[in-house]
Amino acid sequence: MKRQRFEIRFDSWYEILSRLLLLPPSASYVEVTEDRVEVRMGWAFGSRFPRTAIARVNPLRTRTLSRGVHGLAGRWLVNGSDRGILSLGLQPAQRGHVMGVPVRLRELMVSVEDPDGLTAALTSR
Template sequence: MPRPHPVLRVLLLLLFVRPRVEVSRQVLVVTLGWSFRVAVPRGAIQAVDSVPWRRHSIGAHGWRGRWLVNTTPGPLVRIRVEPATTGRVLGVPVRIRELTLSIDDVAAFLTDLR
């Protein structure tokens, strides 16, 4: 994930919210500290695309299986997940079928996932 604005970075540190995206051969793990976590099996990733728009919000936001997890307005990538997987928001299980993330190096991230 990209580095947030310095003021926001301090706020995230005070709240113990450390954003992380980890890609391995088996799984994509996205965490926003204690507030959001999902582990998407690589086999469940159906499509990965860069997103041409920016969102001026910060955090984990979702509804009906579509989630935005970001620490900056962009750049963003969208990951379609099938079958849907289970993540956790504030400890509560949520269904995730689409995940949009803020990513520093979109080209490298897309290459890693494909």
């Protein structure tokens, strides 16, 4: 499998705000390789973990009010939109960094431009 990059989805109003916060869409992505997954949202969030840690991939059916990077107790949301959000269940829990601070990831929810493509990339072997 070649390296595939999926852009994080941004609502137009949030794209303007995120650029002001130095979180441009160009630095916000999910990258999938044969054995690794990397999720970045500029300086605010980063994680790299093995594909084998992905226990499930599901679309998030509820709407979110917030944008950015939010989480607690192992559940983290990394989004620029309330559309196209996938929930990745991780087992065992993985490590991420929020503003440089290590956090535990049991569930990572991320908004992407192509949720079907990312789902296919993460579930194909």
